[in-house]
Amino acid sequence: MCIGLIGLTYAVHTHAQTVNVSVRQQNVKEVFSNLEKQTGVSFVYDGAILKGLPRVNIQVKNQSLDQVLQELGRQSGLKFKRDGNLVGVSQNTIKKNPITKQKQQTVYADTLRTLVGTVVDENGSAIEGVTVRVERTNQVVTTNLQGQFQVEKARTGDVLSISSIGFNSQRMVVNQSVFAKIKLNKATNSLDEVVVQAYGRTSQRLTTGNIARVTAKDIEVQPILDPIMALQGKVAGLSITPQSGYEGGPLSIEIRGRGTVNKNFTSDPLYIIDGVPLTTLDIGGVRRANGDGVGAVSRGTDQAGLSLSGGQNPLMGINMSDIESIEVLKDADATAIYGSRGANGVILITTKKGTRGKLQLQATATQGVKYVAKRWDFLNTQQYIAMREEAFRNDGIIPTVQNAGDIKMWSHDSYTDWQDYTVGGAGKYTNIQANLSGGSEQTTFRISGGLTKTKDITARYGGNQNGSGAISLNHQSVDRRFNMNVGVAYTVAKQNQISAGAQIDLPPNAPPAFDKDGNLNFKEWRGTGVTLQFAKLLETYESTNASVRTSMLLSYELMKGLVLRTNIGFNRNNGNQESLQPIAAKDPMTTPKPTGAATFAKSSSQNWIVEPQIEYNGTLASGKLNVLLGGTLNKSSSDVLTTGGNGFTSDDLLESIASAPVVRVGNSSGQYAYTGVFARIGYNIQNKYIVNLNGRRDGSSRFGPGNQFGNFGSIGAAWIASEENWLRNVLPKAISTVKLRGSYGLTGTDNVSDYQFLSQWGPGSPILFPYNGVTTLSPLNLPNPNFHWEVNKKLETALSISFLQDRINLEGSYYRNVCDNQLISLSMPTLTGFSSVTANSPAKVQNAGLEFTLVGSVLQKKDFSWDLNFNISFNHNKLLAYPDIEHSSYVENYQIGAPLSLIHLLQYTGVDPLTGVYTYADHNGDGVVRTRNGIVPGTGDDDRYIVLDVNPKYSGGFGTTIRYKTVSLLATFSYVKKTGKVQFTSAAGGDSNIPLSLFENHWQYPGQEALYARFTTSPVPSDFNFTQSTGAYTDASFIRLQTLALGYQLPSHWLKAIKVKNLSLNLSAQNLFVLTKYNGIDPETTGYTGMPPVRTITGGLSCAF
């Protein structure tokens, strides 16, 4: 309050009381701001009344403000009422005045009275929970379910400040009436739009935490299947790394870096879909190492481990078109209410709901092609043979049929680009979506269905098919006290895969892979020393995951401001997998005669949650108070049954397990229970000072008795400095909002697998034979009943500045997360019986960084609009402390004070011009360049003294949307600045094809300065060392055009004739180009194996009735 008063005094004393105005044909708003600058007064008005006013001409010198206002009123038809430093503006004609629609009954002039009002939205529906503040007295009231409020002791000329989340705030001057009706306009700027937060809603203006939001319009335009992939490059600090090129394959996700040193732990955030967490149990703690070797990813719905993509993302199958928004919660304030599960950040997915009004049918059909974005440029047959002959010459070996079957037995004329067989196929993308929505004042619904079908670029087999049906139903009782939202979605995700990529570097002159009967051409390949690897093209994998997701939110308002709520959810996923190894894929000439094999897996996982809550919204002194108390009860379980058959003698019977002479069966299961109580207290004074406290007490079944419960919490605060008069008066006009916020808190992780604290006995691994007829039991783990939560301390501060009436918002934030008490698989000497134990390590890892986000609509005109967004994040990861690291197994990998992603390399010193071999610096000068495992790199006889951080230096994305009339163009880019591995690191000259660039730059004769070593058929240590040297790393930075989408909406007057409300045509392209200095097919695909990046181009038609 003090600050407010001082500000006021300051304003009165420093501003002239006489004014000079010289304007010609200017709009009234400009005159207002001119006068505000000169006199320090503020004009308050409902923006709507300024619309359509005539432009004014005023020429005055040293006149009083009142005189100018009189003249302004005469020209514009406005009425002004001064109250100290405030000037209320209204329309002069009583009939038009929105505030006094009711007939003025009594004129109370300046007497104190009770004012009653209603707040409605653009459609005339009441808005509940709107804050109405009398600026003179700081009295705060909120509207009830009917949108009504009551202000005691109001006076004519009082200014009411009216605000509600999701609406533009408004100021209104009380006139002589006792009634007020206020219409709030839905917020269209990114600062005031509704943002989903944990157990509630907020806006970027009011939140004390860090929440990033991606909405449907950015998600829908992307012709992909996995909703998380749609976030690529759109959220600062979120890194998404696909672990295979297969759509729906596992993703490695890190929000603000990797906090855990445990390589077997995932950094997955907590996913919550409409309030229901998506929990995937990693049965037995089995995970898949991720590509960079510093972490692991969950195998998701592929717990049996049969897929060729190395896992299946459990989010695959969620219909992209049903998603309203995805929020990414990053700091302690936003995540601490999720307690033990919020440490890696939280991703909230909110689905679309029905809208009131006329029944609306919307349908979209999209069709497109997919193809490999870039192919390897390999040698042709002549070049290949030249390479081979040169290699043999260098080695002093005479090529014979025995040692060089590829050039001695096979034709020198034939040529095959083996990429055609694997990744050279033409993929397809088809997406058909329809939804029906509508409803009455009480009940709304949305029914949607969709089918997305893709064909992979793998030439012979492979693709995805996602089908989904969803119903969302909302009901509100007539008295509006009871609310219900029910959502049910059924999705089926089908995947077909074959292995891709591994066989693309075969000799180009090799005979066809298939003979004229369509069988594998073993005959011509046999005996050449080159293996016909196309068996994998016949080994198919198929999976079907059918899931049901249900959620229900019930709420009842007991009394004004006090709401009882329960969130109930249930998910179930049933998976069927089949992996076949037919006889046709094996060389019939081998002995014993080959047989077929098949593996089947059936899995089911389920997950339910109940979260009773009670929330109070009210006022306390001059602030708005929000108190939320709640509890969580959550249980998950998973079961997998794997059946494998061996020894099939006919491929026709492969899918009949009864025909298998040998059958292996295995099962595994896991269970997880989790419970917690949480509280949040928020206090907001005048949308200027905001404090938010979160607390949570959690229990998890993953810990032993005595360690199951943990306490977490956070404190967050925000100061909207631009609400202070003193600052507003000195701020440049272009700056509309300045906000500072900060938070600190504790969150946890229970990311260990289930049952680890229990001492368990089982058949052992490998399974032991029965002893003298007795089945055996062996200890399975080194039990540790004492491990407990991993603790993450998160600190964040941020400054956000908004420009041009909040149309453009720039936010910079600094964070520092310290992960302590790390849950790791602690290495143990084998004399303890096992090589590791799940335990808390004293390792401390810090992730600190800066993030900048710019969101703005630069131009917003009737026919033309231009939106921009940009984000960048710098993360620095550091091992702060690791007591006794010299005696731990991490001594080889980690270094105190250095990032976890550090790698140790030999210093590459180029190709020896005399001998043509790779050379490296002999760090220890012992005459031998050597790498040795088991010791600290760069010490002893190990020469890897160069350290390199393979983490990105910075990364982010930017995008723009331009709309002219009904044509819109959207482009989004993602970029990364990083160091990566070069495309080719092994010795060239063997019976494998090589990239052309290598062929053209290799060493040929003594004295030649070359980029690559001589060709050889017998590599020596200097060849093998290359991959562990600085020569194998290069700049792998890139800018990728993620999505380019062009939309055209047909003019509505054309459509009226055919009774269509809306018809639009869309063209969209994914991964259209990459700007990079990287020499290879793609900076994100550094090897031959796996699926290369795919380009997708689609066209679609969308209509609404």
Place this chain on the structure above:
Amino acid sequence: LIGLNLSSCKKLIEIDLPKTSVVTGKVFNSNADVEAALAGVYSSMGSSTGVMNGTNGGITLYAGQSADELGFSLVTSAPSIYSYESNKLFADSANTVLFWSPAYKTIFSINAILEGVSSNTSTGLTDSLRRQTTAECKFLRAFNYFYLVNLFGDVPLVLSTDFNKTGKLPRTAKNEVYEQIVQDLLDAKESLPKDYAFVPSSERVRVNRPAATAMLARVYLYLERWQDAADAATELIGDSQFELLTDLRQVFLKK
């Protein structure tokens, strides 16, 4: 109310016991599970990753070459194996771990069973089986340590499953390890049955009192306690169950 809340909270996070494994508490409640655990120890020693004849043949092969009861000719193709034949061993030989880790893994199982049967008082486990299992386990522990001290000299003497106690254990002097071996064998000898009647169909696949006596005799020899060795051997020679076989092919039969 808070107390009530806490105990009910604990209920809320209770989950079923694992389905594909048995928790320690349950194993030692039942005769059948204890027998299975003991079978696990015997089976692990002889398994493909076990100490006695694991990967490439385990102690049987390597120690056999070292002692010249086995010969090895593939000098160049498998130098790491040949180094045992020629008795030129190196500290970082990749094969050394093949004796070390499986032996300690087996010792872990043995210690776990010893701890389990002694702490469990359930009537599901009969006293006679408890005594029998303890005795067999002690024999097997002595057996594993006997090979460890002879292969490595001073070795850490692990007698517990608690990694907090054993994780940073230094080497124990060879003579102290021998003291434990002798003590374990004496304990085993006292409780083990004197013949094979306790084994189904009387197969000679588990240790009994004469086996403990024989092992004691051998250990005493290594300790140069000649009189003790002679006494133990004499006791065995006097046992009418046994006779010297003339045909080597009869030695390794289970009946």
